[in-house]
Amino acid sequence: MVSVLWIVIGVVVFSAVISAIGSDNLGEYIWYLWITFVPSKAARNVKQLREVQREAIAVSTERSNTSSQDEFAKWAKLNRKVDKLRGEIEKLNAAISTQRAFFKSQIRRVIWISTTGMKIFVRIKYRKVAVFWLPKGMFPGWIEWMLSLTSAPKGSVSVAAWFMITDYAIKGAVVFAITKTAEFAGAKRKMPAPAANVSEKKSGLEKKSIPNEGKTK
Amino acid sequence: MEDEELAPTLQNILDQRSLRWIFVGGKGGVGKTTTSCSLAVQLAQRRNNVLLISTDPAHNLSDAFGQQFGKEARKVDGIPNLSAMEIDPSGSIQEMIEQANAQNNGMSNIMQDLAFSIPGVDEAMSFAEVMKQVKSTDFDVIVFDTAPTGHTLRFLSFPTVLEKALAKVSELSGRFGPMLNGLLGAQAGGGGGADGDMFAKLESMRATINEVNTQFKDPDLTTFICVCIPEFLSLYETERMIQELSSYHIDVHCIVVNQLLYPAKSSTCAQCNARYKMQQKYVEQIQDLYEGDFHIVKLPQLTDEVRGTEKIKAFSQMLIKPYVPTSE
Numbered sequence: 355m356v357s358v359l360w361i362v363i364g365v366v367v368f369s370a371v372i373s374a375i376g377s378d379n380l381g382e383y384i385w386y387l388w389i390t391f392v393p394s395k396a397a398r399n400v401k402q403l404r405e406v407q408r409e410a411i412a413v414s415t416e417r418s419n420t421s422s423q424d425e426f427a428k429w430a431k432l433n434r435k436v437d438k439l440r441g442e443i444e445k446l447n448a449a450i451s452t453q454r455a456f457f458k459s460q461i462r463r464v465i466w467i468s469t470t471g472m473k474i475f476v477r478i479k480y481r482k483v484a485v486f487w488l489p490k491g492m493f494p495g496w497i498e499w500m501l502s503l504t505s506a507p508k509g510s511v512s513v514a515a516w517f518m519i520t521d522y523a524i525k526g527a528v529v530f531a532i533t534k535t536a537e538f539a540g541a542k543r544k545m546p547a548p549a550a551n552v553s554e555k556k557s558g559l560e561k562k563s564i565p566n567e568g569k570t571k
Numbered sequence: 572m573e574d575e576e577l578a579p580t581l582q583n584i585l586d587q588r589s590l591r592w593i594f595v596g597g598k599g600g601v602g603k604t605t606t607s608c609s610l611a612v613q614l615a616q617r618r619n620n621v622l623l624i625s626t627d628p629a630h631n632l633s634d635a636f637g638q639q640f641g642k643e644a645r646k647v648d649g650i651p652n653l654s655a656m657e658i659d660p661s662g663s664i665q666e667m668i669e670q671a672n673a674q675n676n677g678m679s680n681i682m683q684d685l686a687f688s689i690p691g692v693d694e695a696m697s698f699a700e701v702m703k704q705v706k707s708t709d710f711d712v713i714v715f716d717t718a719p720t721g722h723t724l725r726f727l728s729f730p731t732v733l734e735k736a737l738a739k740v741s742e743l744s745g746r747f748g749p750m751l752n753g754l755l756g757a758q759a760g761g762g763g764g765a766d767g768d769m770f771a772k773l774e775s776m777r778a779t780i781n782e783v784n785t786q787f788k789d790p791d792l793t794t795f796i797c798v799c800i801p802e803f804l805s806l807y808e809t810e811r812m813i814q815e816l817s818s819y820h821i822d823v824h825c826i827v828v829n830q831l832l833y834p835a836k837s838s839t840c841a842q843c844n845a846r847y848k849m850q851q852k853y854v855e856q857i858q859d860l861y862e863g864d865f866h867i868v869k870l871p872q873l874t875d876e877v878r879g880t881e882k883i884k885a886f887s888q889m890l891i892k893p894y895v896p897t898s899e
Contacts, residue, residue: 423803424852427859430810437814 358480358513365476366520369469370528377465381458388457396453403446410439477513484510577866581610581796581825581890585617589791596717597798598808602829602870604631605877606798607716609887615653618711623647623655625716632657632716637879649880654710733780741774790822798827801853810860826865828857830872833896870894 372380389397417432487510488498498509506512584593595607611623622644625632632655633640636647644654787793795816799809809826816823832850834843861867871894877886
């Protein structure tokens with residue numbers, strides 16, 4: 355049995371990572387995996403949508419290659435077909451977006467259970483457990499009492515307090531890590547052009563600052 | 572094979588005794604009035620009571636029959652069983668504005684603004700007139716000569732639009748009516764009562780609109796005849812109109828191609844021959860595109876205008892017996 359200490363750290367790290375990625379983004383990624391690899395109804399709809407879209411483009415090109423003055427009948431028939439296909443595309447799009455919304459709401463529910471739900475569960479299950487014992491005499495009585503809220507034995511750190519502490523520490527760390535990685539990736543894209551920079555300066559051209567440079571999702 | 576079943580005449584319209592509403596439409600001077608008058612004349616020979624209605628403010632019916640028509644249905648001279656009516660939409664709106672201004676009621680002003688902002692209020696006025704007239708007298712079939720501006724489709728979709736608008740207004744009135752009554756209670760002493768009436772009237776109107784809507788979508792009761800000329804833009808408009816009518820579920824299965832030129836073989840007129848060639852090209856396209864599903868009637872360009880009861884009667888024969896150009 356893993357000690358409560360590590361369980362708490364695990365849950366908090368997991369929640370922080372998920373909130374840094376964003377539950378919406380996560381939903382999108384998992385949806386994409388779902389329709390690519392799992393033969394579900396949604397995947398079939400998406401495939402059908404792509405086929406219909408391809409057909410619509412083909413018919414539309416054929417129509418624009420037909421002179422409406424000289425071959426009105428053929429042009430009109432192609433026109434009708436394009437309208438019909440567009441109607442189908444709209445229907446499929448609507449069906450897919452409802453499926454997607456449902457899927458993402460399910461994912462959101464799973465995420466909630468595994469993060470907030472887990473936190474509540476752990477807090478309740480281990481409420482009387484001492485995560486670790488404070489060295490005697492290190493902290494004054496009132497601090498010891500606060501750290502043992504709500505039901506842990508006095509002189510130890512309770513799960514609730516430990517949650518707060520790890521939350522504060524890890525959230526900061528995860529956010530910092532992800533921002534630094536993003537900056538690094540952005541900087542890498544900027545890198546290839548130091549020589550050009552120098553020559554531009556020589557020709558007197560000011561390198562205008564691009565507002566969103568370096569900012570990634 | 573299917574060609575033989577769909578005769579190039581309007582006999583099917585005359586034979587279909589269940590029809591109550593016949594719309595004749597098409598964009599821009601293609602011969603709607605001539606066709607609708609001719610059709611009405613033919614129908615009058617086979618039905619007890621036919622009404623011909625025009626909403627065009629240019630008074631075509633009066634010109635066509637050489638007789639003055641107005642807002643009330645009047646019998647056409649020389650043609651038994653046929654009555655005609657010309658509705659001027661702008662006139663009706665004027666009346667309504669004057670009526671509404673007479674009651675200085677805060678609530679009614681709001682309703683006025685609301686009513687005038689509903690899309691197609693012109694069509695609404697024509698519609699209202701029609702409903703009023705039709706409910707009072709009994710006509711077997713009503714032929715509409717529609718306005719040349721192509722607003723026919725707005726008119727036909729009007730029942731649906733109005734139904735939705737009225738549904739919204741009823742909903743809003745249900746929610747805000749009590750509140751507004753309280754606010755305006757001080758100014759409009761009797762206003763509360765009047766508003767209640769208004770909403771009741773709207774509700775009954777909604778029921779009528781619904782009924783008309785259902786009738787328009789029933790192919791046994793309503794049909795639309797597209798009139799066109801064998802030229803590109805008219806064809807394009809006809810195709811667009813047919814698609815739009817299908818989307819409203821209004822039956823359309825007849826097309827009248829008007830103003831066809833048949834120059835004599837010995838003719839040396841360069842323009843006539845060129846025009847004839849161009850028209851034949853488009854007539855072929857029309858056949859190709861519509862033959863299986865539509866009756867295609869071809870009417871010739873005559874050397875004089877079709878005006879006056881006798882000329883209309885003669886012209887109307889061509890709706891049932893296809894015109895055969897004399898070959899010289």
